[in-house]
Amino acid sequence: QVPKRQMAQIIYNVGGPVKYEEIDVQEPAADEVLVNIKFSGVCHTDLHAVNGDWPLPTKLPLVGGHEGAGVVVARGELVKDVEIGDHVGVKWINGSCLSCDFCQRSDEPLCSKALLSGYTVDGSFQQYCIAKAAHVARLHKDIPLDAVSPVLCAGITVYKGLKESGARPGQTVAIVGAGGGLGSLAQQYARAMGLKTIAIDTGDAKAAMCKELGSYAFVDFAKSKDVVKDVQAATPDGLGPHAVILVAVNEKPFQQAAEYVRPRGTVVCIGLPAGAYLRAPVFDSVIRMITIKGSYVGNRHDTSEALEFYRQGLIKAPYKVVGLSELQMVYDKMVAGDIAGRYVLDTSR
Numbered sequence: 001q002v003p004k005r006q007m008a009q010i011i012y013n014v015g016g017p018v019k020y021e022e023i024d025v026q027e028p029a030a031d032e033v034l035v036n037i038k039f040s041g042v043c044h045t046d047l048h049a050v051n052g053d054w055p056l057p058t059k060l061p062l063v064g065g066h067e068g069a070g071v072v073v074a075r076g077e078l079v080k081d082v083e084i085g086d087h088v089g090v091k092w093i094n095g096s097c098l099s100c101d102f103c104q105r106s107d108e109p110l111c112s113k114a115l116l117s118g119y120t121v122d123g124s125f126q127q128y129c130i131a132k133a134a135h136v137a138r139l140h141k142d143i144p145l146d147a148v149s150p151v152l153c154a155g156i157t158v159y160k161g162l163k164e165s166g167a168r169p170g171q172t173v174a175i176v177g178a179g180g181g182l183g184s185l186a187q188q189y190a191r192a193m194g195l196k197t198i199a200i201d202t203g204d205a206k207a208a209m210c211k212e213l214g215s216y217a218f219v220d221f222a223k224s225k226d227v228v229k230d231v232q233a234a235t236p237d238g239l240g241p242h243a244v245i246l247v248a249v250n251e252k253p254f255q256q257a258a259e260y261v262r263p264r265g266t267v268v269c270i271g272l273p274a275g276a277y278l279r280a281p282v283f284d285s286v287i288r289m290i291t292i293k294g295s296y297v298g299n300r301h302d303t304s305e306a307l308e309f310y311r312q313g314l315i316k317a318p319y320k321v322v323g324l325s326e327l328q329m330v331y332d333k334m335v336a337g338d339i340a341g342r343y344v345l346d347t348s349r
Protein backbone atom coordinates (compact mmCIF):
# COMPACT_ATOMS: atom_id res chain seq x y z
CA GLN A 1 0.00 0.00 0.00
CA VAL A 2 1.93 3.05 -1.27
CA PRO A 3 0.62 6.35 0.09
CA LYS A 4 -0.04 9.33 -2.19
CA ARG A 5 1.70 11.83 0.11
CA GLN A 6 4.91 11.71 2.14
CA MET A 7 7.35 13.83 4.15
CA ALA A 8 10.50 15.22 2.55
CA GLN A 9 13.26 17.78 3.07
CA ILE A 10 13.23 20.25 0.16
CA ILE A 11 15.20 23.30 -0.91
CA TYR A 12 13.61 25.80 -3.29
CA ASN A 13 16.63 28.05 -3.79
CA VAL A 14 20.40 27.77 -3.81
CA GLY A 15 21.51 28.56 -0.27
CA GLY A 16 18.50 26.85 1.29
CA PRO A 17 16.98 26.68 3.84
CA VAL A 18 15.79 23.06 3.85
CA LYS A 19 12.07 22.77 4.52
CA TYR A 20 10.43 19.69 6.03
CA GLU A 21 7.19 19.39 4.06
CA GLU A 22 4.54 17.02 2.76
CA ILE A 23 4.85 16.34 -0.98
CA ASP A 24 3.47 13.88 -3.55
CA VAL A 25 4.87 10.37 -3.92
CA GLN A 26 6.07 9.85 -7.52
CA GLU A 27 5.36 6.82 -9.70
CA PRO A 28 8.23 4.83 -11.21
CA ALA A 29 8.75 4.92 -15.00
CA ALA A 30 9.19 1.65 -16.92
CA ASP A 31 12.86 1.18 -15.96
CA GLU A 32 12.57 2.52 -12.41
CA VAL A 33 11.76 1.34 -8.90
CA LEU A 34 10.07 3.21 -6.08
CA VAL A 35 11.99 2.71 -2.83
CA ASN A 36 10.53 3.26 0.64
CA ILE A 37 13.62 4.88 2.15
CA LYS A 38 14.02 3.85 5.80
CA PHE A 39 17.36 5.54 6.52
CA SER A 40 19.61 7.98 4.70
CA GLY A 41 23.11 9.11 5.58
CA VAL A 42 23.97 12.80 5.29
CA CYS A 43 27.04 13.41 3.14
CA HIS A 44 28.93 16.70 2.91
CA THR A 45 28.00 16.61 -0.80
CA ASP A 46 24.39 17.30 0.26
CA LEU A 47 25.58 20.49 1.95
CA HIS A 48 27.63 21.48 -1.13
CA ALA A 49 24.37 21.08 -3.12
CA VAL A 50 22.41 23.34 -0.75
CA ASN A 51 25.15 25.97 -0.88
CA GLY A 52 25.67 25.82 -4.65
CA ASP A 53 29.40 25.22 -4.08
CA TRP A 54 30.15 23.50 -7.39
CA PRO A 55 30.19 24.56 -11.05
CA LEU A 56 27.28 22.20 -11.74
CA PRO A 57 23.72 23.42 -11.14
CA THR A 58 21.26 21.31 -9.16
CA LYS A 59 17.64 20.66 -10.01
CA LEU A 60 15.29 23.04 -8.13
CA PRO A 61 13.24 22.52 -6.09
CA LEU A 62 15.46 19.70 -4.84
CA VAL A 63 15.12 16.79 -2.45
CA GLY A 64 18.71 15.98 -1.48
CA GLY A 65 20.25 12.75 -0.22
CA HIS A 66 22.17 9.89 -1.84
CA GLU A 67 22.83 7.34 0.91
CA GLY A 68 19.30 5.94 0.99
CA ALA A 69 18.61 2.42 2.27
CA GLY A 70 15.12 0.99 1.99
CA VAL A 71 12.62 -1.44 0.54
CA VAL A 72 11.27 -1.65 -3.02
CA VAL A 73 7.51 -0.96 -3.01
CA ALA A 74 6.77 -0.55 -6.75
CA ARG A 75 8.50 -1.12 -10.06
CA GLY A 76 8.07 -0.24 -13.73
CA GLU A 77 7.02 -2.88 -16.25
CA LEU A 78 10.52 -3.35 -17.70
CA VAL A 79 12.06 -4.16 -14.30
CA LYS A 80 12.55 -7.92 -13.99
CA ASP A 81 15.49 -8.40 -11.64
CA VAL A 82 14.38 -6.39 -8.60
CA GLU A 83 11.41 -7.69 -6.65
CA ILE A 84 8.88 -5.87 -4.51
CA GLY A 85 10.15 -6.25 -0.95
CA ASP A 86 13.84 -6.36 -1.93
CA HIS A 87 16.20 -4.25 0.15
CA VAL A 88 18.11 -1.78 -2.00
CA GLY A 89 20.28 1.31 -1.76
CA VAL A 90 19.84 4.57 -3.62
CA LYS A 91 23.34 5.89 -4.26
CA TRP A 92 24.84 9.01 -5.90
CA ILE A 93 24.74 7.50 -9.41
CA ASN A 94 20.97 7.10 -9.68
CA GLY A 95 21.13 5.99 -13.30
CA SER A 96 23.34 6.13 -16.38
CA CYS A 97 22.81 5.58 -20.12
CA LEU A 98 24.40 2.09 -19.97
CA SER A 99 25.53 2.36 -23.60
CA CYS A 100 28.17 5.11 -23.96
CA ASP A 101 31.88 4.34 -24.11
CA PHE A 102 32.24 4.82 -20.34
CA CYS A 103 29.18 2.77 -19.38
CA GLN A 104 30.36 -0.05 -21.64
CA ARG A 105 33.61 -0.10 -19.67
CA SER A 106 31.85 0.03 -16.29
CA ASP A 107 32.94 3.62 -15.70
CA GLU A 108 29.33 4.67 -15.16
CA PRO A 109 30.27 7.67 -12.97
CA LEU A 110 31.88 9.17 -16.09
CA CYS A 111 28.69 8.83 -18.19
CA SER A 112 27.73 12.31 -19.40
CA LYS A 113 24.05 11.40 -18.97
CA ALA A 114 24.41 10.05 -15.43
CA LEU A 115 21.58 11.04 -13.11
CA LEU A 116 22.77 12.17 -9.67
CA SER A 117 20.59 11.39 -6.66
CA GLY A 118 19.84 14.43 -4.55
CA TYR A 119 21.41 16.70 -7.15
CA THR A 120 20.04 16.37 -10.71
CA VAL A 121 17.15 14.11 -9.59
CA ASP A 122 15.37 13.98 -6.23
CA GLY A 123 17.18 11.86 -3.67
CA SER A 124 16.78 10.02 -0.39
CA PHE A 125 15.71 12.79 2.03
CA GLN A 126 12.11 11.65 1.50
CA GLN A 127 10.14 8.55 2.41
CA TYR A 128 9.65 7.32 -1.16
CA CYS A 129 12.41 7.78 -3.73
CA ILE A 130 12.67 6.90 -7.44
CA ALA A 131 15.78 5.19 -8.81
CA LYS A 132 16.78 3.42 -12.02
CA ALA A 133 16.53 -0.32 -11.37
CA ALA A 134 19.85 -1.02 -13.12
CA HIS A 135 21.70 1.08 -10.57
CA VAL A 136 20.12 0.42 -7.19
CA ALA A 137 22.52 -1.31 -4.82
CA ARG A 138 21.38 -4.82 -3.88
CA LEU A 139 21.35 -5.24 -0.10
CA HIS A 140 21.20 -8.58 1.71
CA LYS A 141 18.25 -8.72 4.08
CA ASP A 142 20.52 -9.51 7.04
CA ILE A 143 22.16 -6.05 6.76
CA PRO A 144 20.71 -3.36 9.06
CA LEU A 145 19.47 -0.48 6.91
CA ASP A 146 20.58 2.29 9.29
CA ALA A 147 24.18 1.12 9.65
CA VAL A 148 24.67 0.36 5.97
CA SER A 149 23.40 3.67 4.62
CA PRO A 150 26.76 5.52 4.94
CA VAL A 151 28.38 2.76 2.89
CA LEU A 152 26.20 3.76 -0.09
CA CYS A 153 28.26 6.87 -0.80
CA ALA A 154 31.05 7.24 1.77
CA GLY A 155 31.95 3.53 1.79
CA ILE A 156 31.86 2.99 -1.96
CA THR A 157 33.84 6.17 -2.59
CA VAL A 158 36.69 5.52 -0.18
CA TYR A 159 36.91 1.84 -1.16
CA LYS A 160 37.27 2.90 -4.80
CA GLY A 161 39.76 5.62 -3.83
CA LEU A 162 41.91 3.13 -1.94
CA LYS A 163 41.92 0.82 -4.98
CA GLU A 164 42.81 3.77 -7.23
CA SER A 165 45.72 4.61 -4.90
CA GLY A 166 47.48 1.39 -5.83
CA ALA A 167 48.55 0.92 -2.19
CA ARG A 168 49.42 -2.71 -1.38
CA PRO A 169 48.84 -4.67 1.83
CA GLY A 170 51.39 -3.67 4.46
CA GLN A 171 51.83 -0.16 3.07
CA THR A 172 50.82 3.08 4.78
CA VAL A 173 48.07 5.45 3.67
CA ALA A 174 47.38 8.93 5.07
CA ILE A 175 43.68 9.72 5.41
CA VAL A 176 43.15 13.49 5.34
CA GLY A 177 39.79 14.43 6.84
CA ALA A 178 39.82 11.15 8.78
CA GLY A 179 37.35 12.36 11.40
CA GLY A 180 34.47 12.90 8.96
CA GLY A 181 32.09 10.53 7.22
CA LEU A 182 34.29 9.43 4.34
CA GLY A 183 37.41 9.51 6.49
CA SER A 184 35.99 7.24 9.19
CA LEU A 185 35.00 4.60 6.64
CA ALA A 186 38.32 5.01 4.78
CA GLN A 187 40.20 3.88 7.89
CA GLN A 188 38.04 0.77 8.18
CA TYR A 189 38.29 -0.17 4.49
CA ALA A 190 42.03 0.45 4.57
CA ARG A 191 42.46 -1.86 7.53
CA ALA A 192 40.32 -4.54 5.90
CA MET A 193 42.53 -4.23 2.81
CA GLY A 194 45.67 -4.82 4.89
CA LEU A 195 46.85 -1.21 4.90
CA LYS A 196 48.12 0.87 7.82
CA THR A 197 46.67 4.34 8.25
CA ILE A 198 47.77 7.72 9.56
CA ALA A 199 44.73 9.89 10.35
CA ILE A 200 44.83 13.65 9.81
CA ASP A 201 42.07 15.86 11.24
CA THR A 202 41.56 18.00 14.33
CA GLY A 203 40.21 17.76 17.88
CA ASP A 204 40.32 15.21 20.69
CA ALA A 205 37.00 13.55 19.82
CA LYS A 206 38.12 12.82 16.26
CA ALA A 207 41.57 11.75 17.46
CA ALA A 208 40.02 9.21 19.84
CA MET A 209 37.64 7.94 17.15
CA CYS A 210 40.48 7.49 14.63
CA LYS A 211 42.51 5.42 17.11
CA GLU A 212 39.46 3.20 17.60
CA LEU A 213 39.01 2.86 13.86
CA GLY A 214 42.52 1.46 13.65
CA SER A 215 44.85 4.34 12.75
CA TYR A 216 48.22 3.99 14.47
CA ALA A 217 48.95 7.73 14.32
CA PHE A 218 46.94 10.97 14.40
CA VAL A 219 48.20 14.34 13.17
CA ASP A 220 46.13 17.30 14.36
CA PHE A 221 46.35 19.74 11.45
CA ALA A 222 45.28 22.68 13.63
CA LYS A 223 47.84 22.02 16.38
CA SER A 224 50.76 20.80 14.25
CA LYS A 225 53.44 23.39 13.49
CA ASP A 226 54.49 21.46 10.36
CA VAL A 227 51.99 18.95 8.98
CA VAL A 228 54.37 17.80 6.24
CA LYS A 229 57.11 16.93 8.72
CA ASP A 230 54.72 15.33 11.21
CA VAL A 231 53.10 13.06 8.60
CA GLN A 232 56.46 11.92 7.28
CA ALA A 233 57.75 11.38 10.81
CA ALA A 234 54.77 9.13 11.48
CA THR A 235 55.98 6.60 8.89
CA PRO A 236 58.48 3.99 10.10
CA ASP A 237 61.32 5.13 7.81
CA GLY A 238 60.38 8.81 7.73
CA LEU A 239 59.91 8.79 3.94
CA GLY A 240 56.16 9.40 4.00
CA PRO A 241 53.02 7.36 3.26
CA HIS A 242 52.68 5.35 0.05
CA ALA A 243 49.37 7.03 -0.69
CA VAL A 244 47.23 9.91 0.50
CA ILE A 245 43.42 9.85 0.46
CA LEU A 246 42.14 13.44 0.51
CA VAL A 247 38.60 13.66 1.88
CA ALA A 248 38.89 17.04 3.61
CA VAL A 249 36.67 19.97 2.67
CA ASN A 250 39.46 22.51 2.59
CA GLU A 251 41.90 23.55 -0.14
CA LYS A 252 45.07 23.63 1.95
CA PRO A 253 45.69 19.87 2.28
CA PHE A 254 45.19 19.43 -1.47
CA GLN A 255 48.22 21.67 -1.95
CA GLN A 256 50.23 19.96 0.79
CA ALA A 257 49.81 16.24 0.16
CA ALA A 258 52.30 15.99 -2.72
CA GLU A 259 54.96 17.30 -0.33
CA TYR A 260 54.65 14.50 2.21
CA VAL A 261 53.66 11.55 0.05
CA ARG A 262 56.46 9.04 -0.44
CA PRO A 263 58.54 9.07 -3.65
CA ARG A 264 56.56 7.15 -6.31
CA GLY A 265 53.52 7.63 -4.08
CA THR A 266 49.97 8.50 -5.13
CA VAL A 267 47.75 11.36 -3.99
CA VAL A 268 44.06 10.55 -4.49
CA CYS A 269 41.74 13.58 -4.48
CA ILE A 270 38.17 12.84 -3.38
CA GLY A 271 36.96 15.81 -1.33
CA LEU A 272 35.44 18.67 -3.32
CA PRO A 273 35.98 21.98 -1.47
CA ALA A 274 34.34 24.93 -3.25
CA GLY A 275 36.53 26.74 -5.76
CA ALA A 276 39.66 24.81 -4.77
CA TYR A 277 42.72 24.19 -6.93
CA LEU A 278 45.39 21.54 -6.87
CA ARG A 279 48.95 22.86 -6.66
CA ALA A 280 52.22 20.96 -6.50
CA PRO A 281 55.80 21.92 -7.31
CA VAL A 282 56.74 20.57 -10.76
CA PHE A 283 60.38 19.92 -9.81
CA ASP A 284 59.60 17.80 -6.72
CA SER A 285 56.69 16.02 -8.39
CA VAL A 286 58.92 14.99 -11.31
CA ILE A 287 62.05 13.90 -9.49
CA ARG A 288 60.02 12.13 -6.79
CA MET A 289 57.73 10.53 -9.44
CA ILE A 290 54.50 11.55 -7.71
CA THR A 291 51.06 10.61 -9.08
CA ILE A 292 48.13 12.96 -8.39
CA LYS A 293 44.69 11.77 -9.46
CA GLY A 294 40.97 12.20 -8.87
CA SER A 295 38.55 9.47 -7.80
CA TYR A 296 34.78 9.76 -8.14
CA VAL A 297 32.37 7.43 -6.29
CA GLY A 298 32.46 3.89 -7.76
CA ASN A 299 30.78 1.70 -10.36
CA ARG A 300 28.21 -1.02 -9.71
CA HIS A 301 30.86 -3.62 -9.08
CA ASP A 302 32.73 -1.40 -6.60
CA THR A 303 29.36 -1.00 -4.92
CA SER A 304 28.76 -4.72 -4.47
CA GLU A 305 32.35 -5.26 -3.31
CA ALA A 306 32.14 -2.43 -0.77
CA LEU A 307 28.84 -3.85 0.50
CA GLU A 308 30.33 -7.34 0.78
CA PHE A 309 33.16 -6.04 3.01
CA TYR A 310 30.41 -4.55 5.15
CA ARG A 311 28.31 -7.71 5.21
CA GLN A 312 31.31 -9.72 6.38
CA GLY A 313 31.54 -7.51 9.46
CA LEU A 314 34.84 -5.89 8.46
CA ILE A 315 33.50 -2.33 8.42
CA LYS A 316 32.26 -0.64 11.60
CA ALA A 317 32.18 3.14 11.74
CA PRO A 318 30.29 5.32 14.21
CA TYR A 319 27.03 6.93 13.18
CA LYS A 320 24.21 8.71 14.99
CA VAL A 321 20.55 8.35 14.03
CA VAL A 322 18.21 11.38 14.15
CA GLY A 323 14.91 12.14 12.45
CA LEU A 324 14.61 13.29 8.82
CA SER A 325 12.98 16.40 10.33
CA GLU A 326 16.32 17.29 11.98
CA LEU A 327 18.37 17.65 8.78
CA GLN A 328 19.09 21.36 9.35
CA MET A 329 20.66 20.56 12.73
CA VAL A 330 22.95 18.04 11.00
CA TYR A 331 24.00 20.66 8.42
CA ASP A 332 24.73 23.15 11.22
CA LYS A 333 27.01 20.63 12.93
CA MET A 334 28.69 19.83 9.63
CA VAL A 335 29.45 23.50 8.98
CA ALA A 336 30.95 23.73 12.47
CA GLY A 337 33.11 20.63 11.87
CA ASP A 338 31.38 19.01 14.84
CA ILE A 339 30.57 15.60 13.37
CA ALA A 340 32.86 12.66 14.18
CA GLY A 341 31.69 9.99 11.74
CA ARG A 342 28.26 10.16 10.06
CA TYR A 343 24.70 11.24 10.81
CA VAL A 344 21.92 9.00 9.52
CA LEU A 345 18.32 10.19 9.14
CA ASP A 346 15.34 8.03 10.10
CA THR A 347 12.63 8.95 7.56
CA SER A 348 9.80 7.92 9.91
CA ARG A 349 10.27 10.98 12.15
Ligand code: 8ID
Residues within 6 Å of the ligand: 042, 043, 044, 045, 046, 048, 153, 154, 157, 176, 177, 178, 179, 180, 181, 182, 183, 200, 201, 202, 221, 247, 248, 249, 250, 252, 253, 269, 270, 271, 272, 273, 295, 296, 297, 298, 334, 337, 339, 341
Ligand atom coordinates in the same frame (compact mmCIF):
# COMPACT_ATOMS: atom_id res chain seq x y z
O1 8ID B 1 33.18 10.72 -5.34
C1 8ID B 1 33.68 11.62 -4.70
N1 8ID B 1 34.82 12.19 -5.08
C2 8ID B 1 33.00 12.05 -3.43
C3 8ID B 1 31.98 11.26 -2.87
C4 8ID B 1 31.42 11.65 -1.66
C5 8ID B 1 31.84 12.82 -1.05
C6 8ID B 1 33.38 13.23 -2.80
N2 8ID B 1 32.79 13.60 -1.65
C7 8ID B 1 33.29 14.82 -1.02
C8 8ID B 1 32.24 15.67 -0.34
O2 8ID B 1 31.53 16.43 -1.28
C9 8ID B 1 33.13 16.49 0.57
O3 8ID B 1 33.73 17.56 -0.16
O4 8ID B 1 34.16 14.45 0.04
C10 8ID B 1 34.22 15.51 0.99
C11 8ID B 1 34.09 14.92 2.38
O5 8ID B 1 32.78 14.48 2.63
P1 8ID B 1 32.34 14.02 4.11
O6 8ID B 1 33.24 12.96 4.59
O7 8ID B 1 30.88 13.74 4.06
O8 8ID B 1 32.62 15.39 4.93
P2 8ID B 1 32.73 15.61 6.53
O9 8ID B 1 32.06 14.50 7.27
O10 8ID B 1 32.31 17.00 6.77
O11 8ID B 1 34.30 15.45 6.83
C12 8ID B 1 35.26 16.39 6.42
C13 8ID B 1 36.42 16.32 7.41
O12 8ID B 1 37.53 17.08 6.89
C14 8ID B 1 38.21 17.64 8.00
C15 8ID B 1 37.06 18.08 8.91
O13 8ID B 1 37.52 18.31 10.25
C16 8ID B 1 36.09 16.92 8.78
O14 8ID B 1 36.31 15.94 9.82
N3 8ID B 1 39.15 18.66 7.55
C17 8ID B 1 38.98 19.94 7.12
I1 8ID B 1 37.25 20.83 6.82
N4 8ID B 1 40.12 20.55 6.84
C18 8ID B 1 41.08 19.63 7.07
C19 8ID B 1 42.50 19.67 6.96
N5 8ID B 1 43.15 20.78 6.57
C20 8ID B 1 40.48 18.44 7.51
N6 8ID B 1 41.20 17.34 7.78
C21 8ID B 1 42.55 17.43 7.64
N7 8ID B 1 43.19 18.54 7.25
Ligand code: ZN
Residues within 6 Å of the ligand: 043, 044, 045, 046, 066, 092, 153, 154
Ligand atom coordinates in the same frame (compact mmCIF):
# COMPACT_ATOMS: atom_id res chain seq x y z
ZN1 ZN C 1 28.13 11.49 -0.82
